[in-house]
Amino acid sequence: MSQRLRANALLVLWALICSFVAGCDREPESREVTPLTGAIMGTEYLIKVIDLPEQFTLMQLDGDIAQLLRGIDASMSTYRDDSELSKFNAAKTTEWVAVSEDVVEVVEHALETSRITGGAFDITVGPLVNLWGFGPDQHPDRVPTEDQIQAEKARAGYQYIHVRKEPPALKKDKEDIYLDLSALAKGYAVDQVADYLESLGIADYMVEIGGELRLSGRNERGMPWRIAVERPTPGVRDIFNVMQLESNGVATSGDYRNYFEQDGQRYSHTIHPRTGKPIDHRLASVTVIAERCMHADAMATALMVLGADEGLALAREQGLAAYLIVKSADGFIAKSTESFEQYLDTNEP
Ligand code: FAD
Numbered sequence: 001m002s003q004r005l006r007a008n009a010l011l012v013l014w015a016l017i018c019s020f021v022a023g024c025d026r027e028p029e030s031r032e033v034t035p036l037t038g039a040i041m042g043t044e045y046l047i048k049v050i051d052l053p054e055q056f057t058l059m060q061l062d063g064d065i066a067q068l069l070r071g072i073d074a075s076m077s078t079y080r081d082d083s084e085l086s087k088f089n090a091a092k093t094t095e096w097v098a099v100s101e102d103v104v105e106v107v108e109h110a111l112e113t114s115r116i117t118g119g120a121f122d123i124t125v126g127p128l129v130n131l132w133g134f135g136p137d138q139h140p141d142r143v144p145t146e147d148q149i150q151a152e153k154a155r156a157g158y159q160y161i162h163v164r165k166e167p168p169a170l171k172k173d174k175e176d177i178y179l180d181l182s183a184l185a186k187g188y189a190v191d192q193v194a195d196y197l198e199s200l201g202i203a204d205y206m207v208e209i210g211g212e213l214r215l216s217g218r219n220e221r222g223m224p225w226r227i228a229v230e231r232p233t234p235g236v237r238d239i240f241n242v243m244q245l246e247s248n249g250v251a252t253s254g255d256y257r258n259y260f261e262q263d264g265q266r267y268s269h270t271i272h273p274r275t276g277k278p279i280d281h282r283l284a285s286v287t288v289i290a291e292r293c294m295h296a297d298a299m300a301t302a303l304m305v306l307g308a309d310e311g312l313a314l315a316r317e318q319g320l321a322a323y324l325i326v327k328s329a330d331g332f333i334a335k336s337t338e339s340f341e342q343y344l345d346t347n348e349p
Contacts, residue, residue, distance in 0.1 A: 030220070030221060030222060031050050031051050031204075031220045031221070031222060032050070032051050032052065032220075033048055033049070033050055033220045034048070034049040034050075034052045034058055034061070035047070035048050035049075036048075036049070036058070036061060036062050036065060038062075038065075038066055038069070040066075040069040040070070040073055040189070040209065041069075041072075041073055041077065041185070041186060041189070041209065041210065042079060042210075043186070043209065043210030043211075044209075044210065045069070045207075045208060045209040045210070046206075046208045047065065047193065047197075047205065047206065047207050047208070048205060048206040048219075048220070049061065049197065049202055049204075049205050050204035050205060050217070050218070050219065050220055051204060052202070053200070053201060053202070056200060064196065065193055065196065068189075068192055068193060068196060069189055069193070069209075071102075072102065072185065072188065072189045072192065075099075075100055075102055075103050076102070076103060076106060076181045076185045076188075078126065078135060078136055078179075078180055078181075078182070079136040084099045084100060084103050085099075085103065085179060085181060088103075088170055088172075088179065089126070089177075089178045089179060091175075092175045092176075093175065094171065094172060094173060094174070094175060095171065096164060096169040096170070096171045097169055097170055097171065098167060098168065098169050099168055099169060099170050100168060101165075101168045102188075102192075103168070103170065104163050104164070104165060104168040104169070104170070105188070106181055106184060106185055106188050106294070107123070107161065107163050107170060107179065107181070108163045109184065109188075109294055109295070109298065110123045110158070110181065110183075110184055110298065111158055111161060111163065113184070113295075113298040113299065113302060114158040116314075116318065117299075117302040117305070117306065117314065119158065119273055119274070120272075120273065120302045120305040120306050121183065121298055121299075121301060121302035121305065122156060122157075122158045122273040123158065123161075123179045123180055123181055123183070123184075124155070124156040124157055124158050124160065124161065124177055124178065124179060124180075124273075125156050125180065125271045125273050125276075126178040126179055126180030127152040127155050127156065127178050128149070128152045128153060128156065128271045128273075128276050129180050129182070129269065129271055130152075130178075130180075131144050131148060131149065131152045132144065132267060132269070132271065132277075132278060133260065134258065134269040135180065141260035141262070141267075142262065143262055143267065149276040149277065150276065152276065153273075153276035155174070155176050155177060155178065156177075156273060156276075157174075157177075159173075160172055160173040160174050160177050161173075161177065161179070183253075183297065183298060183301040184294050184297045184298040184301075186209050186210050186212045186297060187212045187249065187251055187292070187293040187294035187295070187296060187297025187298065188293075188294040188297075189209055190207050190208070190209050190212050190213060190214045190249065190293040190294075190297075191214060191249065191292050191293050191294050193207045193209075193214075194207050194214040194216065194249075194293070197216075198216070202216075203216060203217045204216060204217030204218050204219070205217070206219070206225060207293075211251070211252055212249075212250070212251045212252075212293050212296070212297050213227065213249065213250040213251070213293065214248070214249045214250075214293045215227070215245050215246065215247065215248055215250070216246070216247045217246065217247065218246070224244045224245060224246050225244070225245045225246065226242055226243070226244055226245075226345055227242070227243045227245060227250060228240075228241070228242055228243075229241045229242070229243060229252070229285075229287050229323060229325070230252070230254075230285070231325075231332065232254050232255070232256045232284035232285040232325050232332065233256060234256045234257070234259075240325060240332070240334070241323070241334065241344060241345075242344075242345040242347075243287075243289070243323075243343045243344060243345060244343060244344075244345040244347075245289070245343060248289050248290070248291070248343075249289070249290050249291060249292050249293030249294070249295065249296045249297075250287065250288070250289050250293070250296055251287070251288055251293060251296035251297035251299075251300045252285055252286065252287045252288075252300055253270065253285065253286050253297075253300040253301045253303075253304045254284060254285035254286070254304070255268035255270060255279065255283075255284055255285070255304070256268075256284060256285065259278075270301060270304045270305055271305075272305055273305070279304060279305055279307070281307040281308070282307075282308060282326050282327040282328070283303075283304060283307050283308045283311060283324060283325075283326055283327075284325050284326065284327050284332060285304075285324070285325045286300045286303040286304050286311065286322060286323070286324050286325075287300065287322070287323040288300045288303070288315075288320060288321065288322050288323075289321040289322075289340065289343055290320065290321065299315075299318075299320060299322070300322075302314075303315060303322060303324065308324055308326045308335060311324060312324060312335055312337065315337045316337050316338075319339060320337060320339065321336075321337060321339040321340040321342075321343060322336065322337050322340055323335075323336045323337075323340050324336065
């Protein structure tokens with residue numbers, strides 16, 4: 001018997017955090033909030049602009065942001081056959097294939113992340129993601145055979161991918177390489193929206209797409225943004241801790257929202273490139289804070305792959321602000337790097 005859970009990876013509890021914040025901030029809401037919502041990349045987004053300058057309208061922002069996000073979806077989705085990425089994946093060639101600068105930027109960042117994580121992060125695990133039922137194919141959840149796993153694993157390897165900036169293009173050394181940008185493209189989209197808002201001179205905002213975030217300045221109460229880290233319990237939405245942030249990218253990866261169960265074992269969507277199988281350790285979630293959301297997004301997945309000890313060691317080595325929630329006999333324990341501690345909200349709820 002297998003049981004499937006695939007929820008929107010909204011790892012930050014907006015409804016909860018709003019009532020939480022409203023209940024504990026001393027300052028009343030004093031600034032005008034322009035909220036924008038929509039659906040993209042199989043998930044939802046929420047953008048809050050504080051004190052929108054008079055020369056801009058909600059309609060203009062809404063249209064520009066929707067168009068920007070649709071463009072990224074059209075470039076980087078493995079869920080549509082007509083995206084640039086899907087065309088590259090389908091191309092049976094080892095020649096350069098022209099792509100947009102956006103795709104080059106994201107793939108280049110992915111390859112750099114692979115290098116600094118010793119291959120724990122690897123966008124060529126796409127065929128394995130699909131084999132285990134976490135990609136666009138709607139096949140039933142079941143544990144694949146060892147032969148199937150080895151066959152798809154043989155296709156992987158980030159070292160077989162090359163990027164060229166001028167003119168922008170990608171190249172693969174093996175024709176059957178298949179890329180999956182799901183672990184960092186949402187973060188990239190968050191950064192793009194944040195950069196667009198900043199180009200308009202907007203200094204106070206929150207951009208959230210499917211749980212990945214960029215924050216800037218102050219919230220509607222003129223206070224630093226307060227963001228919850230979710231308790232990583234499947235089927236339950238509860239706050240584990242609260243961060244206080246001003247201008248940061250934030251991303252969380254976990255094993256508790258997108259998984260299936262078979263014979264009492266949980267199989268999560270994070271694949272270890274070395275085994276070709278879902279991770280199997282006690283690390284339940286990782287939250288990373290970085291200047292760029294794309295970096296936070298990629299590193300959160302990488303640390304999930306590595307597990308608590310190796311992940312924490314790498315985060316420290318990289319000077320990364322990381323917060324790891326680990327399953328223990330009594331529930332969960334948190335481990336964080338020193339650079340994360342400044343963001344923990346010490347106010348009583
Ligand atoms: P994260 O932790 O951020 O990433 C986990 C994902 O990374 C896995 O699901 C897998 O795809 C990949 N991964 C696993 N192991 C590794 C590894 N070792 N190294 C690198 N990557 C790894 N979903 C839909 O249902 N419908 C859609 O139409 C749809 N469109 C999308 C379009 C785009 C452009 C993108 C980027 C994603 C889309 N998705 C869609 C996927 C979805 O919304 C999420 O991006 C996805 O489920 C992972 O996000 P997350 O935050 O849950 O997990």
